[in-house]
Amino acid sequence: MPSPPTPRDLSLTVLAGGLALVLSACNLHLSTQAEARDQWQRHYTLAAGGTLEVLNTNGVIEIDSTAGNAVDITADRVIQAATDQAAKDALAGFEIKETIQPDHIALDSSNRGGMNLVVNMTRRVDYHIRAPYSANVKLSTTNGDIQLAGPHVFGTLRAQSTNGRIRATGLENSASATTTNGTVTLDVVKLGEDGISCETTNGMISLTLPPGVNARLSARVTNGAITQEGFNLAVSEQSRRRLDGTIGSGGPPIRLETTNGAIQIRASK
Numbered sequence: 001m002p003s004p005p006t007p008r009d010l011s012l013t014v015l016a017g018g019l020a021l022v023l024s025a026c027n028l029h030l031s032t033q034a035e036a037r038d039q040w041q042r043h044y045t046l047a048a049g050g051t052l053e054v055l056n057t058n059g060v061i062e063i064d065s066t067a068g069n070a071v072d073i074t075a076d077r078v079i080q081a082a083t084d085q086a087a088k089d090a091l092a093g094f095e096i097k098e099t100i101q102p103d104h105i106a107l108d109s110s111n112r113g114g115m116n117l118v119v120n121m122t123r124r125v126d127y128h129i130r131a132p133y134s135a136n137v138k139l140s141t142t143n144g145d146i147q148l149a150g151p152h153v154f155g156t157l158r159a160q161s162t163n164g165r166i167r168a169t170g171l172e173n174s175a176s177a178t179t180t181n182g183t184v185t186l187d188v189v190k191l192g193e194d195g196i197s198c199e200t201t202n203g204m205i206s207l208t209l210p211p212g213v214n215a216r217l218s219a220r221v222t223n224g225a226i227t228q229e230g231f232n233l234a235v236s237e238q239s240r241r242r243l244d245g246t247i248g249s250g251g252p253p254i255r256l257e258t259t260n261g262a263i264q265i266r267a268s269k
Contacts, residue, residue: 033080036087040075040096048134049155050103056141057111058124065133065150065170071105072130082120090121110142145182156192165203174252179203183261187268191215195252204261207254211267214248219265220257230267 046052046069054061059076077094081087097108109125126144131137136155139146146159148168157175159166165182168175174192177184183203188196191213198205204224209215211230219226219242226243235245243263247254256263 034082034084034087035078035080036084036091037076037078038091040073040077042071042073042098044071044073044100044105045069045102046071046105046132046135047103048132049136050105050134051136051138051155052129052131053104053106053138054127054129054140055106055108055110056125056127056144057109058122058143059109059126059141060144060147060164061127061129061139061141062145062147063127063129063131063137063139063149065135065148065153066130067133069132070130071132071135073107074128075107075109076126076128077109078124078126080122080124086121090123094123096125110140152189156194188213189268191252191254193252196254196256198255199257200261201259202261203258205256205258205263207256207263207265208268209247209254209265212248213267214251215246215254216250216252217243217245217247217254217265218256219243219254219263221261221263222259224258224260224262226263226265228265231265 052071075096079087079090079094081090099106133150133152133154137148138158140160141164142162143164144161145164146161146166148157150170152172153170154172156173157168157171159177161179161182163181164179166177166179167185169187171186171188172190174194175186176197177186178199181202182200184198184200185206187208189210221241231247233245233247237244
């Protein structure tokens with residue numbers, strides 16, 4: 001004859017049942033099938049050598065570098081929620097914070113206001129921007145790619161993502177690119193005095209430099225290979241995981257580091 005359940009057995013049964021109800025309820029309320037979207041547009045002017053800063057959570061940031069002093073912003077804002085009405089209401093209250101000064105434009109669409117804590121709701125902002133050649137650019141997004149393109153990018157670049165790729169072309173100044181899960185690809189036309197810094201955990205780093213560049217190189221990888229071609233490189237230390245040396249006569253630092261991925265440094269043609 002089986003023994004009657006003990007108080008501990010009954011407590012565990014109640015706890016398991018409660019957890020099942022909670023999980024069931026969560027499954028019932030995690031749908032975000034409904035969607036509302038709009039397009040947010042702004043036009044600014046930025047003083048030569050000023051800074052454009054964009055802080056985002058979910059979504060891409062794309063910038064085309066152009067002549068002049070105009071900054072044109074188009075932001076596609078998207079809310080996903082459990083119902084159409086919930087999505088529309090959230091979109092109506094969706095604010096992109098603007099801080100505007102003659103030499104500093106800052107846009108903040110991050111989730112620091114707490115919307116990321118709302119159950120059954122996500123939001124995304126995809127930025128498409130035209131900015132002056134001379135602008136210093138600071139870009140940050142958690143889930144999304146960052147891309148900066150131009151025939152010329154005279155200002156400095158600071159780009160940071162967690163889950164996303166970073167790509168920039170036409171760089172003629174210093175640059176820093178950091179991501180956790182994603183590749184980093186930089187095309188440098190001229191090396192600024194503060195050099196280049198690239199770091200990722202899971203992803204490849206690809207750096208293209210002018211063939212006559214002068215720099216100090218430091219590259220680190222844990223699982224992957226380091227390759228370089230097209231340079232007059234005087235190696236001071238080299239192994240499977242690291243490469244240190246002087247390119248040309250030496251100059252600004254180039255620091256590259258990844259954990260899982262290759263590092264490629266090559267001269268432009």
